[in-house]
Amino acid sequence: MKYIDEFRDGGLAKKIAARIVREVDPRRHYHLMEFCGGHTHAISRYGIPDLLPSNVHMIHGPGCPVCVLPIGRIENAIQLAQQAEVILCSYGDMLRVPTHRGMSLLKIKAQGADIRMIYSSTDAIKIAQQNPQRQVVFLAIGFETTTPPSAIVIKQAQALGLTNFSVFCNHVLTPSAISHILQSPEVRQFGWVPLDGFIGPAHVSAVIGSRPYEYFAEEFQKPVVIAGFEPLDVMQAILMLIRQINEGRAQVENEFTRAVTYQGNLKAQHLVAEVFELRRAFEWRGLGWVPYSALRIKAAFSDFDAEKRFQIPALSIADNKACECGAILRGIKHPKDCKIFGTVCTPDNPIGSCMVSSEGACAAYYSYGRFRQTA
Numbered sequence: 001m002k003y004i005d006e007f008r009d010g011g012l013a014k015k016i017a018a019r020i021v022r023e024v025d026p027r028r029h030y031h032l033m034e035f036c037g038g039h040t041h042a043i044s045r046y047g048i049p050d051l052l053p054s055n056v057h058m059i060h061g062p063g064c065p066v067c068v069l070p071i072g073r074i075e076n077a078i079q080l081a082q083q084a085e086v087i088l089c090s091y092g093d094m095l096r097v098p099t100h101r102g103m104s105l106l107k108i109k110a111q112g113a114d115i116r117m118i119y120s121s122t123d124a125i126k127i128a129q130q131n132p133q134r135q136v137v138f139l140a141i142g143f144e145t146t147t148p149p150s151a152i153v154i155k156q157a158q159a160l161g162l163t164n165f166s167v168f169c170n171h172v173l174t175p176s177a178i179s180h181i182l183q184s185p186e187v188r189q190f191g192w193v194p195l196d197g198f199i200g201p202a203h204v205s206a207v208i209g210s211r212p213y214e215y216f217a218e219e220f221q222k223p224v225v226i227a228g229f230e231p232l233d234v235m236q237a238i239l240m241l242i243r244q245i246n247e248g249r250a251q252v253e254n255e256f257t258r259a260v261t262y263q264g265n266l267k268a269q270h271l272v273a274e275v276f277e278l279r280r281a282f283e284w285r286g287l288g289w290v291p292y293s294a295l296r297i298k299a300a301f302s303d304f305d306a307e308k309r310f311q312i313p314a315l316s317i318a319d320n321k322a323c324e325c326g327a328i329l330r331g332i333k334h335p336k337d338c339k340i341f342g343t344v345c346t347p348d349n350p351i352g353s354c355m356v357s358s359e360g361a362c363a364a365y366y367s368y369g370r371f372r373q374t375a
């Protein structure tokens, strides 16, 4: 299969691994953060750490959209769904994320709340058209990849004159989060992990292009290599990062040229700029309040803004004390550092968000890596 099998070739993987071994400097350590949950999943699934020298460390970042939504926003969604006139539409993974009360959207659905699991934002529009007497709210989450589809449904709802459709907007921005990891004051509170370079996200970069990463490559002197999600993409990106680090360079390089350009998808960017604007600050699970890191719906589309229509309050709720998601999302701790990993907390009974989606570090490690050291 073109563009998949070629990037999963075991023979080629061995060759790249041998090149990595040849080029790493044994006197130093390389700490490389993959920001994106899709990369975390690929790294665990294909056993990439086993192919790397012991001084190359892969660090999981906060790039799983389900993982980074803070409990307060999930509680908001639960309270919305408990209103009799509301039908809440959400992607499946969000339903299973637990809150501080041990509740989840799935549990209140079982108690009778009308929550519909959807596969695309346009499904929410259809549900609104089919239920004119109910208020349909789309729980919108995700990074730059899922924002253009949310903009499309808001414009669609306006064009259709729908008065019973709104979006609870929780879209967040990748470059701001990476900058925050490198410079936030919470670093003192949570601890610090050395970072020598980043694997840039694939789908996000297809939308925003490689240009936005230039700022922190220059500002923080950290190399970035944008990579696709196949194992050879990730291996090649690791090699490219090691070369940059060895040569003392901090540049943005693009391994994923088959999908990512310098400018990105300008049509999608214009659409997003038409419908959304920056929030001054937004709370992320694990990162705290991150300035200019999220989007809200512009005033011109406020009729479709659930936060305005339902007067949704700002709630800030701490994570479960036993859960180490915060430190894991910052790359400071590894899933196995959490005392309840794989015992109390499993994908069937997630205590924190990192165990819910397959892109979460805990779920990826539970599915593919938890027996690695004992095998």
Ligand code: SF4
Pocket (backbone or CB within 6 Å): 322, 323, 324, 325, 328, 335, 338, 339, 340, 341, 342, 345, 346, 350, 351, 352, 353, 354, 355, 356, 362
């Ligand atoms: S194992 Fe569970 S409780 Fe522990 S950090 Fe991961 S998601 Fe949170």
